[in-house]
Amino acid sequence: MSISVREIAKMAGVSSATISRVINGSDLVTEKTRKRIQHLIEEVKFVPNNRAIHLKNGKSQIYGIIIPDLTNPFFTELVKIFEGLLVENERELLVANTDFHTNRTQDSLRRMLLRRVDGVAMLASELEVPSLDALVRNEIPVVTADRYRTSPGISDVVVDFSAGMNQMMAYLRDLGHKNIGFIGGSSGIVTSRARSVAFFDAIVKQGLSSRESWIVEGNYRIDGGSTAFEQILACKERPTALVTANDLTAIGVMRMAHSIGLRIPQDLSIAGIDDIEISDIVNPPLTTLRISRHEYARMLMEALDNAGEDLTQPGHQYAVPTSLIIRKSTGPAPKESKKTEG
């Protein structure tokens, strides 16, 4: 172990309390001794061990974030911004990746609880509510994503897809599209439901239509988009426009479309959700429903901060808006929906 306050105290011939006071800039200490001790500290390069501080005051200044897929740029950017907010206040971020595995999610929660982190942002929310209560019981506030419900100590940040999705559908309708397909996210995740509900609501509201075989499940990754799109291509007819649960999925669709010579947007319009960085870089640039990572991260932080000490208070419901970003992957509907060959 490294050097401790008591040893410094011994060297300086004072008590550990004085050392502590110097370190923390208390003014109940003579200028002379302060200087002397500061020099000593520099000399022996003493660095206090703040684990002890945290044990003492009950706070660890560490927050946890549980992410379903760290390679998804949306989450990466979110983590980055969230971490930035934390370090501003000398806090730190523990990152846990679950790869969409329920057991890894549970395990991450368990470890965060053992560590007594000061708060958990749970972005891998699954349908079967896991043991979030255990955290709250131990005075750890939690913020979840897209669960659309709160409880004592547990806040929730939802993305308000509805307005944006309606805009998107109106936009597609104005382009002449009538038949829209949808590639959703993995079914176990709450946000998948939020996204598909928003899609169906908007479809109805804008007087458009879809059909069962055009609704396929993806996995929020590029490969899932490609695979799902293959399924849709296997149908007798195909939609003239396709909305996907996230941008990566859309990119997967575009990739498959390219490879079979389908032109975008002439033959098929595609739109995603998220607006990750590469969406503006792929060819053609992707029309998408943007979710601001800055706002999202800020709300996560706020939810955790607001929870404060009293976790018997019900958590808050936060909503981050979406905005439609129109690029080149969407265009006028082809004259009539063509058959897929093969």
Next chain:
Amino acid sequence: MSISVREIAKMAGVSSATISRVINGSDLVTEKTRKRIQHLIEEVKFVPNNRAIHLKNGKSQIYGIIIPDLTNPFFTELVKIFEGLLVENERELLVANTDFHTNRTQDSLRRMLLRRVDGVAMLASELEVPSLDALVRNEIPVVTADRYRTSPGISDVVVDFSAGMNQMMAYLRDLGHKNIGFIGGSSGIVTSRARSVAFFDAIVKQGLSSRESWIVEGNYRIDGGSTAFEQILACKERPTALVTANDLTAIGVMRMAHSIGLRIPQDLSIAGIDDIEISDIVNPPLTTLRISRHEYARMLMEALDNAGEDLTQPGHQYAVPTSLIIRKSTGPAPKESKKTEG
């Protein structure tokens, strides 16, 4: 604060030592009391606070990783794999992002030291060696990237670019390329030097040539690639092939190339370094020098684990190999290097 061993002890009418023994599965405890206490623990849902454990035994079971750019997929994947290795052993990962700022790097190191993490993987290694010694002095092992030097307690993982880069140059030469440009990384980072040195060595070794105006600095990001390429385009002549410090840079080049109607690889061959996931997805798929994230992460872990207790031992030098992945962004050199119009 939540419930503690002592309270449990009081409830059960035993001592805290006994509770501790039950929790840790010691066999010096009667089956009967063990059962009784276990039930009690379940009943009151007691969860031990492992901060205290860590304070006691001097280990935090937390590792830190310092990353220059968390949105770079190479690092994201690395972090993900590294985190996976850690959780296998009930360890955790503190992530710090520096955005290439020296002061944020220093600050991250300072915080990791205050926390007394059990090891630090420092992937944002800058040229001016920062205060790594302070960590070692406090018994925290460190592993750096591409510094090509080790010292007591500080290991280093280099990417062995040389073999792969030579392969790549030989490959380009065989395609008829003679004049190769290079877009490097930000100059402050040690890995930039490693990458450019490998490039120049290989150029010489394969009897190829470059010229000063074709050597431009990028920033490891897409936009930097685009900007750097613009500079190269401004030259009277341009190279027939371009190698970049990483894939993101290459993608930036491709983007710019597209936008001015330059065909890849017919008019210009492009190759990157890293082999991130999207490199196989962009159009055309990118030829690149692959660095295995799995091997890389494993070596980081190994370096930290091997350091063990005795940090007076010199660190090890590790090397992860690269392999040339040939895709569609490279092809035969155009008949003669054309002038750029404009």
Next chain:
DNA sequence: CTGAAAGCGCTAACAA
């Protein structure tokens, strides 16, 4: 087999 006590490194209440 179980308990008492000390201690990890620090801070804060209380005394001096």
Next chain:
DNA sequence: TTGTTAGCGCTTTCAG
């Protein structure tokens, strides 16, 4: 202004 002491929550000798 400085020191003494207790204690954060746990484990671990050492007694019993």
